[in-house]
Amino acid sequence: MKFSANLGFLWSELPLTDAIRAAKVAGFDAVECHWPYDTPAEDVALALTDTGLNMLGLNTIRGDLSKGENGLNALPNRMTEARVAIDQAIEYAHITGTANIHAMAGFAQGVEAHDVFCENLTYACAKAAPHGIGIVIEPLNHYDAPGYFLSTTSQAQQIITEVGAPNLKLMFDCYHVQLMEGDITNRLTKLQSIIGHIQFASVPDRSTPDRGELSYDHIFAHLKSLGYAAPLGAEYKPNGPTPPTLDWLTKYKS
Ligand SMILES: O=C(O)C(=O)[C@@H](O)CO
Numbered sequence: 001m002k003f004s005a006n007l008g009f010l011w012s013e014l015p016l017t018d019a020i021r022a023a024k025v026a027g028f029d030a031v032e033c034h035w036p037y038d039t040p041a042e043d044v045a046l047a048l049t050d051t052g053l054n055m056l057g058l059n060t061i062r063g064d065l066s067k068g069e070n071g072l073n074a075l076p077n078r079m080t081e082a083r084v085a086i087d088q089a090i091e092y093a094h095i096t097g098t099a100n101i102h103a104m105a106g107f108a109q110g111v112e113a114h115d116v117f118c119e120n121l122t123y124a125c126a127k128a129a130p131h132g133i134g135i136v137i138e139p140l141n142h143y144d145a146p147g148y149f150l151s152t153t154s155q156a157q158q159i160i161t162e163v164g165a166p167n168l169k170l171m172f173d174c175y176h177v178q179l180m181e182g183d184i185t186n187r188l189t190k191l192q193s194i195i196g197h198i199q200f201a202s203v204p205d206r207s208t209p210d211r212g213e214l215s216y217d218h219i220f221a222h223l224k225s226l227g228y229a230a231p232l233g234a235e236y237k238p239n240g241p242t243p244p245t246l247d248w249l250t251k252y253k254s
């Protein structure tokens with residue numbers, strides 16, 4: 001199995017460039033991040049070249065943090081800001097060779113939000129495609145993100161079909177999917193053609209994959225049987241330094 005360190009959570013106390021180097025030393029095959037924009041893209045590109053790691057994903061900005069915003073792309077009347085954020089993410093991804101941009105939907109509900117999200121995704125996909133960059137959308141659970149527009153894989157599937165862009169895919173985060181819908185094994189099988197990236201953490205405490213109500217022995221073996229070979233994103237909260245939490249990595253890499 002191959003694994004990607006999500007540097008939004010792992011080594012999050014380090015500058016992003018140091019975190020990339022730490023992930024390499026620990027044995028990860030790739031990295032991904034949340035919001036890298038405070039670090040110059042050229043510095044991140046250099047750390048990636050030095051380590052030989054690829055950046056698999058980054059997020060569009062959340063918006064006004066003082067108001068608790070969590071993405072702009074499904075917010076009616078915020079299209080101009082949403083598109084500036086998409087352009088910013090594409091430029092950063094282009095410089096760093098990042099594979100996918102997670103277009104964050106935000107807190108919104110209803111038909112208008114759906115339509116705005118689809119329009120912004122159409123824009124993002126068209127602008128990202130010439131650079132070979134993918135756009136992913138990720139259902140978030142209602143415990144951590146109550147009121148978030150995108151909350152289930154079935155809703156994501158409908159949006160992906162409606163937008164109809166070849167570079168629009170699903171970010172399947174096993175942690176969120178288990179909390180909202182369950183049936184992880186069957187969902188991975190059914191949705192494999194639209195999956196752009198997979199993330200994991202224990203459920204319900206979002207910790208290492210060797211605990212909680214999901215068996216990652218089973219899930220990783222199932223992904224292998226499906227022929228899924230891309231790195232899986234370790235997006236769990238280490239609650240302290242990351243290295244002492246990596247027994248699971250040693251186990252699955254050996
Ligand atoms: O929360 C998650 O899960 C993510 O993958 C983030 O990128 C979105 O906040």
Ligand SMILES: [Mg+2]
Pocket residue numbers: 138173199235
């Ligand atoms: Mg996730």
